[in-house]
Amino acid sequence: MRLAKTSIVLFLSSQFSTIVGFVGTFYIASYLGSEVLGTYSVVVGMLFWLYLPASAIDSAVVKRVSEGTNQEEIISAGFLINTAIALMTVAGVLLFSPAVETYVNHPVSLEIAVLIVCWFAANFASAILNGQKKVAHASIIWTTGRIIRTGLQIGLTYLLTLGVAGLIWGHTISFFVAAVIAFAINPIKPAWPSKKHFKSLYEYARYSWLGQISVQAFNWLDTVILAIFVSSSLIGVYEVAWTMASALSIISTSITTTLFPTISELSDDKRYDKVSELLTEGLSFTGIFTIPGLAGAIAVGPRVLEIYGSEYGQGGTILILLVVARLTNAYNGLFKNTINAIDRPDIGFRINAVLLVSNVILNFSLIPIFGWYGAAIGTASSATIGMLFGYYWVNQSIPIYVPYREIGYQVIASLVMVLAVSGLSKMLGSGRIRTVVIVFLAAGFYSVVLLALSTTVREKTISILSDYPYVGALL
Known part of the structure; x- marks a missing residue:
């Protein structure tokens, strides 16, 4: 029941965040247009890829902190590693700013550099809370940041007419506020780490890094490749469809986030029967919104997209494909989460390798030929392949009762x-x-x-x- 309540808190928080995000996306799409939305989406997609090395460390921090030992040293080691990664990433963006600005088609390299620092800090602070099973706290903080982000983005673009730069600064300030709040409520005080604490993070992160790549490939590979082949306005329509599809997977994300620290703790006690029971319960609720969402996309998808503007109705088929991608990836996410929680990153590595390789091959093969339809087909197909392999390999470790x-x-x-x-x-x-x-x-x-x-x-x-x-x- 505690897990169920935590999932409900996460769901309600995420649902409210989605509503706020809808308002923000609706404003950008309707007032600023699909081209500005497309450019902003490319910036965010690029940043997710730059965050990859730090995201592997964050996932390792969640796992090691959830184990309940040496938490002070683990947090300090993770902070030092991610600070070094952030500084190197910022230096790279500023050094190659002409290439960065050419790719995103906007002069915002300085804004991107500042956003990187705040982005890394907010995600690391969230990882610390998730590791302590304070997932509800982290979700509420994230939602608060989303509210601040949307308000600032509307204010900076409407009142100060800053355009894409205003969207980025709104993003940056919201992450800064979220990081400050998360660090403030963290009860664990840092302690100087030793070599073994860095090694502990490395031992987990060396497998989890591929998982982070596969996650970002699923979320953003299509966008960053589309930026090479199609116009910013089509990317804007694509991102509206993706945002709508993502909103349907909120409950599955809440379940996955909630179950991780508990399954991790049960795994340490060798209670695999209880792990299997929790996995089955998670599977019962993972598609509870996405399945009807797929049916609705087929029935009235174009009409719903036209809420953002008449030009977005052309993304009806894209929406259906992306909802399929979100549905299959939601089940695979639960499989991968379980594998990581029972400390079998080697199997998780295999699952992520299949998802990543299939995603890269399909997107790079299909997008040049079919454009945005190729991106949606590639993303949906790779997610389905990942789900099937995820089911097979998890079933080799613990029994799955679908x-x-x-x-x-x-x-x-x-x-x-x-x-x-x-x-x-x-x-x-x-x-x-x-x-x-x-x-x-x-x-x-x-x-x-x-x-x-x-x-x-x-x-x-x-x-x-x-x-x-x-x-x-x-x-």
């Missing part, structure tokens, strides 16, 4: 929802407000049907709500 019945209930509820949405769409007509109404009504239909079908979902919902006095009285 909850086919629960997933089937989600599919049935989604089909009922689509029938309702199709009728509502014709009845209500076009328009942004009407489209939003349809989306909320569709979510209501799906929820009611799923609660009626699934005993697991119904019991879990009631048990969580019963702990709140006013709701519990009604139940």
Whole structure:
């Protein structure tokens, strides 16, 4: 129940963050246009790749801190390593600023350099909290940063007309604030590390670095390659579709983040039966939003995208493919998370290698031929391949019991929802407000049907709500 509640807190926090992010993306897409959104997305995509070395250290910090020993020294060692990486990255960006600005098609190398420092700091601070099982705290801080980012970006671009630079500065300041808050609430004080603490991080990071590359390849490889072959405006439409697809995977991300430290602790105690049980429960809920999201994308995808503007409706097929990518990657993310938590980074290395190689080959092969459709197909295909290999290799370590019945209930509820949405769409007509109404009504239909079908979902919902006095009285 504690894990369920933490997942709910993460979900609600992430959901609110998504709403705020929607407002920000809607503003950029509608007011500044798809070209500015596309340029900004390329900058962010490039930064994720620059963050890769530090992200491997962050994942190692989460794992080692979650083990509960030498936490002070581990945090200090991670801080020193990531500081060195950040300084080298900043030096590289400033040294090769002409090439950087040519690639992103905007003179913002200085802004990018400052953003790198704050980006690294915020992610490291979040890793410390996640390692201490303070994942809810980290999520709330991240959401606070998102609110600040959106407010600043709107203010800097609308009031001061700073354009792309204003979007980057809003991003930078929000990360700075998030880092300060996260470090402030961290109860662990640093202690000078020894060689063994650096080695401990290295032993984990030498495997996890590939995992970080595969994650960033899934999230941003298509974008950085598209920047070479298609216009910034098409990238802007693509990123709107990606943002919408990503919003559907919030609950799966919450589950994965919540389960990691607990599975890690159970693994240290050799309680693999409990690990298998938690994995099965995680699989029951991973697609609970993404499955109906896929059905909705097929039924009314172009219409929903046109909320951002009429030019975004052309991304309907892209949206369907990217939702498929998000769905299969969500299940694979849970598999990889379990493998890393039971301290089998060697197997995680294999899973990530398959995902990365397939992603690189498919995107580099398909994008030059099919443009943005090639990017979406390559991303969806590589995610599906990664999921299948992830299932196989995890099953070699611990037994996996796939909850086919629960997933089937989600599919049935989604089909009922689509029938309702199709009728509502014709009845209500076009328009942004009407489209939003349809989306909320569709979510209501799906929820009611799923609660009626699934005993697991119904019991879990009631048990969580019963702990709140006013709701519990009604139940």
